[in-house]
Amino acid sequence: MRRASAIILFLAACSGALPALDNEPTGFRDLTWGTVVSDVDGMQVVKEKGPAQYWLRDEESPSVAGVDVEAVLYLTLEGRLEGVAAVADDGTLMRDSLAAVYGEPDEQEQSLSLWEGRNTVIILNEHDDNKAELVICTMKYYAQLAGGDG
Numbered sequence: 001m002r003r004a005s006a007i008i009l010f011l012a013a014c015s016g017a018l019p020a021l022d023n024e025p026t027g028f029r030d031l032t033w034g035t036v037v038s039d040v041d042g043m044q045v046v047k048e049k050g051p052a053q054y055w056l057r058d059e060e061s062p063s064v065a066g067v068d069v070e071a072v073l074y075l076t077l078e079g080r081l082e083g084v085a086a087v088a089d090d091g092t093l094m095r096d097s098l099a100a101v102y103g104e105p106d107e108q109e110q111s112l113s114l115w116e117g118r119n120t121v122i123i124l125n126e127h128d129d130n131k132a133e134l135v136i137c138t139m140k141y142y143a144q145l146a147g148g149d150g
Contacts, residue, residue, distance in 0.1 A: 021117030022103035025136060028074070028084045033119070033138050035081045037074060051077050052144065054085075064088070064134060065097040075141055082144075083137025091132030095124055098134075 027033050037043050042058035055074040062069050069086035076082055088094040095113055099105070102122060105113040115122040121142045126132040137145070 021106075021115050021120060021122070023101055024117035024120050026119075027081065028072075028136065031074075031081050033081055033083075036079055037076050037081050038079055043074065046073070053077075053079065062086070064136075065094065065101050067094045067097050069134070075135075075137060077141060077144055082141035083135060085133070085135045085137075088132045088134060089130070091124070091126035091130050094132050094134060095126065098122060098124060 027035065031037075031040065037053075037055055040057075042060075043055045044058065045053050046056050047054040053076045055076065056071060057074065060072060062071050064072065064084070064086050067088050067090065069088045071086065073085045074081060074083075075085060095105075098113075098115065102115045105124075106116050107114040111126040113124040113126075119139055121135075121137055121139060123135045123137075124132055125134075
């Protein structure tokens with residue numbers, strides 16, 4: 001909860017021109033934002049909280065932007081895909097890989113990096129042990145997160 005609060009405060013402090021995100025994602029892997037996740041083979045709900053559900057996908061290679069992660073957690077609101085979250089063991093490698101795909105972060109403050117597009121936000125929170133939490137989500141999911149309901 002403390003990390004989520006730090007991310008929310010960081011994002012609330014960020015302001016500027018209309019965002020531009022190189023290669024802005026419209027989903028993750030073969031799933032577009034808004035996909036009804038229960039219709040996808042191999043998806044399992046692992047947690048529910050209010051309108052949010054958290055899913056894992058069977059037999060999936062756990063990586064994001066070419067970097068190994070512990071698992072990829074699919075984030076839904078009312079059953080529709082709105083984002084993914086993961087934890088990487090090498091935060092520096094994850095930041096560099098994200099920058100190679102999406103360009104340099106729009107905002108960077110201490111351990112937090114933010115890439116912001118028209119419909120998608122990418123948040124990377126690096127820790128002292130070099131692990132990093134990553135969230136790639138729609139603006140709709142971010143609004144839910146910022147509102148404290150996600």
